[in-house]
Amino acid sequence: MFRKVLVANRGEIACRVIRTLRALGIRSVAVHHLVDRTAPHVEMADEAVLLDGDSPTAAYLDREQILAACRSTGAEALHPGYGFLSESADFSEAVTASGVVFIGPDARAMRLMGDKIRSREFAEASGVPVSKSVVGRADDTSFLDQVSALGFPILLKASAGGGGKGMKIVRARADLAANAAAARGEAERYFGDGRIYAERLVERPRHIEVQVIGDGEGTVVHLGERECSIQRRYQKIVEETPAANLPPKVRDAICAAAVRLAGAARYRNAGTVEFLLAPDGTFFFLEMNTRLQVEHPVTEMVLGIDLVAEQLRVAASGTLSITQADVRSKGHAIECRICAEEPEHDFRPAVGTIGCLRIPSGEGVRFDGGIREGLAVTPAFDSMLAKLVAHGANRTEAIERMAAALDSMVLLGVRTNVDYLGRVIRSAAFARGDLHTGFVVEHADALAAAPPQEALAAAALAAGALATADFRRGVYDVPELYAALGRWRN
Amino acid sequence: MATKLVLDGRPVTVDVAARKPALRLVLDGVEHEVIERESARGEIKIVIDGVVFRGFRCVTSDGEVHVRLAGRTFFVQPEDRSVREAASGGDGVQEFRADFPGRVISRHVEPGAIVAAGDPLLTIESMKLQMTLAAKHGGRVERVFVESDASFERGAHLLRVVPIDAEEKGRAP
Numbered sequence: 280m281f282r283k284v285l286v287a288n289r290g291e292i293a294c295r296v297i298r299t300l301r302a303l304g305i306r307s308v309a310v311h312h313l314v315d316r317t318a319p320h321v322e323m324a325d326e327a328v329l330l331d332g333d334s335p336t337a338a339y340l341d342r343e344q345i346l347a348a349c350r351s352t353g354a355e356a357l358h359p360g361y362g363f364l365s366e367s368a369d370f371s372e373a374v375t376a377s378g379v380v381f382i383g384p385d386a387r388a389m390r391l392m393g394d395k396i397r398s399r400e401f402a403e404a405s406g407v408p409v410s411k412s413v414v415g416r417a418d419d420t421s422f423l424d425q426v427s428a429l430g431f432p433i434l435l436k437a438s439a440g441g442g443g444k445g446m447k448i449v450r451a452r453a454d455l456a457a458n459a460a461a462a463r464g465e466a467e468r469y470f471g472d473g474r475i476y477a478e479r480l481v482e483r484p485r486h487i488e489v490q491v492i493g494d495g496e497g498t499v500v501h502l503g504e505r506e507c508s509i510q511r512r513y514q515k516i517v518e519e520t521p522a523a524n525l526p527p528k529v530r531d532a533i534c535a536a537a538v539r540l541a542g543a544a545r546y547r548n549a550g551t552v553e554f555l556l557a558p559d560g561t562f563f564f565l566e567m568n569t570r571l572q573v574e575h576p577v578t579e580m581v582l583g584i585d586l587v588a589e590q591l592r593v594a595a596s597g598t599l600s601i602t603q604a605d606v607r608s609k610g611h612a613i614e615c616r617i618c619a620e621e622p623e624h625d626f627r628p629a630v631g632t633i634g635c636l637r638i639p640s641g642e643g644v645r646f647d648g649g650i651r652e653g654l655a656v657t658p659a660f661d662s663m664l665a666k667l668v669a670h671g672a673n674r675t676e677a678i679e680r681m682a683a684a685l686d687s688m689v690l691l692g693v694r695t696n697v698d699y700l701g702r703v704i705r706s707a708a709f710a711r712g713d714l715h716t717g718f719v720v721e722h723a724d725a726l727a728a729a730p731p732q733e734a735l736a737a738a739a740l741a742a743g744a745l746a747t748a749d750f751r752r753g754v755y756d757v758p759e760l761y762a763a764l765g766r767w768r769n
Numbered sequence: 770m771a772t773k774l775v776l777d778g779r780p781v782t783v784d785v786a787a788r789k790p791a792l793r794l795v796l797d798g799v800e801h802e803v804i805e806r807e808s809a810r811g812e813i814k815i816v817i818d819g820v821v822f823r824g825f826r827c828v829t830s831d832g833e834v835h836v837r838l839a840g841r842t843f844f845v846q847p848e849d850r851s852v853r854e855a856a857s858g859g860d861g862v863q864e865f866r867a868d869f870p871g872r873v874i875s876r877h878v879e880p881g882a883i884v885a886a887g888d889p890l891l892t893i894e895s896m897k898l899q900m901t902l903a904a905k906h907g908g909r910v911e912r913v914f915v916e917s918d919a920s921f922e923r924g925a926h927l928l929r930v931v932p933i934d935a936e937e938k939g940r941a942p
Contacts, residue, residue, distance in 0.1 A: 623778075627900050630869045630923075634827030634835070635811035658870050686840030691811070691827035694835075698842050728777075728841075735839055737796045738815040738822040740776050741803045743834040743845025744783040744794070746826055750772045754785055754792065 280595050281305055281355045281380070286324070287345050288360030291649040291665055292571070293320035296358045299587040308352045310345060312338035314659065319649045326352055335659040339363045342370050349379045356380035356594060358587070362661065365570040366393060382594040383548050384569045385495065391544055392567040402564040405543040407536045410555070410563040412478040414438050417459035426459070426477040427452050435459060437466035438474035448480060481563070483715035485556040486510070487522055488568075489537035490578045492589055494599050495547030501534045502578050502586075503608050505551075508714040509703060511626050516696065516719075517703055518574035519613040520581055523674060523712025529560045540567065549575075549590050573616070573666070576647055580612035580670040611677040612670040615685065615700040617648075618662045622699035623728070628662040631655075634692030639684035643670040643677070656693045664695065674712070678704055702726050771795070773848035780848065861932035865890065865902050867925045873915045877901075882910045883933070890928055891915070908932045 284300055285308040286293045293309060297320060300307040309324030312335040321327045328348040332338025340363055349357060357374050359365035359382070368389035374381040383389075392398045403409045411429055415422030426433060435447040435458060447458045459475060467473040490502040506522035507515040522530070537552035544567075551572045553565040575586050584601070592600045619629045633654045638646050648665030656664065669684055671677035685701040703709055708722055719726070731739065744750045771782040776797070786793040786800050794803045804816035807826070815822045815838070824838035834845040874892040878884060884904040891913070892901045908930040915927055 625900060628869065631829055634829065635825050635837075637825065689811075689825045689837050691825060691835035691837055691842070692829055694844070695842075698840075701840065731839075731841060731843075733799075734817050734820050735822065735841070736776070736843075737799065737801050738817045738820075739836045739838055739841075739843035740774070740781060740783060740796045740845065741794055741801070741805065741817065742813055742815050742822075742824070742826050742836045742838065743776065743843065744772065744774060744796070745803075745805050746828050746834040747772070747774065747832065747845065747847055749847070750774075750783060753772070754788065754794075 281591065283308060283352065283354045284356045284358055284382070284591070285310065285328075285345070285349050285352065285354035285379075286320070286358050286360065287339070288358075288363055288365075289315055289318060289320055289339060289649070290660065291647050291663070292360040292362075292573075294323055294649040295647050296360060296587050297323045299585055299591070302585075303588060303591065305591070308348065308354050310339070310348050314657070318654070319651060328352060342367075342373055346373060346377050346379075349374070349377065354379060356382055356591075358382040358590070359570065361570050361573055366568070368393060380594050382590050384546055384550060388544050388546050389569045392550075392569050395566065398566060399564065401544065402540055405540050407540045407564045408562060410479055410481070412476060414474055414476050416473060417456075417463035417475055423455055423459060426455060429477060429479045432480040432482065433477050434480040435462040435475055435477050437462065437470050437472070438476040439466065439470035439472035481555055481557045483558055483717065484508075485522070485715055486515070486553065486565075487525070487533055487556045487562065488551050488553040488572075489534050490549070490551055490572070490575065490586075491537050491541045491546065492549045492586075492593065492599060492601075493541050493546040494593060494597060495545055496597075497542050497545050498599060499538045499541040499546060500599060500601055500603050500606060501538050502582060502584065502606055504530060504533060505572075505574055505577055506714060507574060508716050509709075509718050510716055511622075511719045515574065516616050516618070517613065517700065517709075518577055519611065519674075519677070520577045521608060521611065523714065525556075526560065529556070529562070533562055536562075536564070540564070548593050549586055573663070574614050576645060576666060576668045577612040577614045580643075580645065580668055581608045581610055582606060583609070610670055610672050611674040612668060613677045613681050613704070614666050614668045615681060615704070616663050616696075617665045617667060617688075617690065617700070618696050619656045619664055619693045620662050620696055621694050622696050626696070628658065629656070629694040630658055631693030633690065635689055636691075637687070637689035639667065639687045641680065641684060641687075643680050644668070644684045645670070650690075664690070667700075675710075678710065698728065699726065702728070775846040775848060777844055861906065861908070863905055863908065863930040864926070865928040865930075867893075867921050867923055867927055870920070870922050872920045873917055873927075876913055876915075876917050878910045878913065878928075880910050880912055884908060884910060884930060890930070893921075893927070902927070904930055906930075906932070 283306040286296045297307045307324040309321045309327040310330050311321045314335050330338035330344045364370040368386040371381045372386040399409045413425045433449045447462050449458045462475045463473045486507045489504050491499050493499040505520045507518045509517035551568045554562045556562045620626045636652045645668040650664050669677050669681035671680050681704050771784040781797040784795040786795050792803050801817050806814040811825045813826045822838045827835050836843040871893045874894050877889045885907045888904045889901045911929045911931045913928050
């Protein structure tokens with residue numbers, strides 16, 4: 280096993296990787312921009328290397344400086360976390376060429392999966408279903424036959440354009456010709472190009488992904504699926520495993536497809552294969568993420584496996600320490616991403632300084648964060664501050680534990696989605712497991728904050744008013760006569 | 770003299786009815802007996818007419834108060850912090866300013882453009898998220914203060930939309 284590992288990241292994921300390094304007795308090296316000099320990941324690591332950069336993000340993306348940090352500290356391996364350089368094949372190659380082990384897949388697999396078109400072609404060739412599409416002319420009957428073969432409902436749009444212009448949903452073969460002709464007309468009018476693009480429309484799709492880990496020689500173990508359908512602005516905010524109400528046959532088929540794909544790619548280390556699942560149980564390959572996912576803790580909670588430790592073992596030895604038979608899921612786990620944002624204003628990001636922080640604890644509750652009181656939340660980085668994870672014997676218990684954990688979470692000084700997440704977790708639709716990627720939009724009204732009961736609103740207003748400078752003076756800084764009568768202060 | 774505050778985006782007033790023998794505040798039009806205790810590290814106890822609420826409180830550098838009670842977060846601002854929004858509703862002038870630093874992704878309108886409620890004006894990015902500012906009411910784009918791809922600081926003027934009728938009134942002799 281390695282003796283020293285450099286973590287080329289920041290925030291919660293750097294802290295999370297360092298935690299495992301410590302547990303395994305491996306020395307950790309943090310890298311950081313000047314703005315992060317007192318950040319938790321720097322304080323946690325055994326050593327820290329300062330990176331220069333015009334912007335904080337530029338520093339964490341500076342390959343040369345990070346490679347130099349590996350050399351100067353004698354790190355034998357590098358963990359990229361997620362984001363930043365984690366999916367850069369060139370970086371993986373440069374790290375390897377410099378004699379340092381890149382804890383992730385090789386550059387070949389990253390290039391294969393990093394390209395949307397190549398990865399889809401590879402998936403199809405590996406027997407993994409992909410969403411098919413055809414491009415052609417509305418007056419061509421063989422094109423219409425090809426379109427019908429995709430299966431209904433079908434989405435038609437101008438091949439040349441975007442923005443929803445000329446977009447049609449066709450639910451039956453009988454309506455196809457007329458709609459295709461209309462779509463062509465609009466395509467010609469708006470874009471001067473009458474060709475139309477058709478794809479199978481997946482309504483109320485679910486986002487299901489499969490965690491895999493491979494040895495690079497074709498052996499791949501899957502670590503179950505995760506459902507990540509609760510999204511806002513196309514980014515996940517709530518994830519869980521196992522996926523609710525997923526028929527065992529569908530689950531097995533999706534996991535088998537993921538193993539097939541990763542095996543065919545001779546994938547090494549941890550990765551995630553993402554699928555879109557239609558209500559009828561058909562599913563399509565979306566993409567493969569060639570790194571540790573943000574939401575990996577839910578998998579760890581139900582399997583009792585430390586995924587970062589597994590990543591380190593594969594990287595160090597080239598072999599997997601677990602077989603498919605070792606993988607046994609227990610209970611249910613849910614993760615909520617705590618973000619600095621304002622859900623009531625279209626989830627716009629918020630900034631500020633964390634003034635008051637209480638981290639929830641309790642049975643089955645895990646908090647992955649890299650935050651503390653006094654920490655400035657700036658627009659320089661992603662708005663995700665931490666992840667709250669709850670594990671229970673079943674989904675109901677996991678929901679109850681998550682709801683209680685969110686209630687006891689205190690993070691003031693910057694606006695967050697903590698209350699919003701609580702409403703999602705407590706919603707009837709979430710309890711039913713009636714999930715799809717349009718959940719947040721579909722249930723917008725039900726997920727809005729209800730007016731607080733009168734006494735609570737009065738208490739909140741009193742607490743707020745008594746902390747505003749002018750009002751507080753008016754209440755407590757009373758004239759001397761009154762003061763002599765015994766003014767009280769707390 | 771009542772103090773004007775904003776509770777979760779809603780204008781409210783607070784006033785002192787009595788300090789002795791017990792503190793009595795008029796909160797949003799209703800008088801209550803209030804006891805406030807604050808301990809270290811932001812913990813508070815608020816008693817409203819004998820009902821106890823325990824929670825947390827923090828004042829931001831902008832003078833905004835964040836209150837956490839009963840698993841719920843409340844935001845209390847002095848009124849002047851929200852004047853901007855109120856004013857833009859009042860005379861119909863829509864002043865768009867940056868609530869946080871960011872970058873302009875694209876300008877959807879040029880000065881002089883007539884826009885309807887909901888029309889996209891400017892797409893900006895901050896903290897890796899994009900958002901599109903849209904007209905709240907119809908009007909004419911008077912000025913766009915930022916160029917495409919330009920960075921801006923918190924509080925920066927971005928764009929101003931004026932009502933068409935107000936503009937004509939302004940021109941009248």
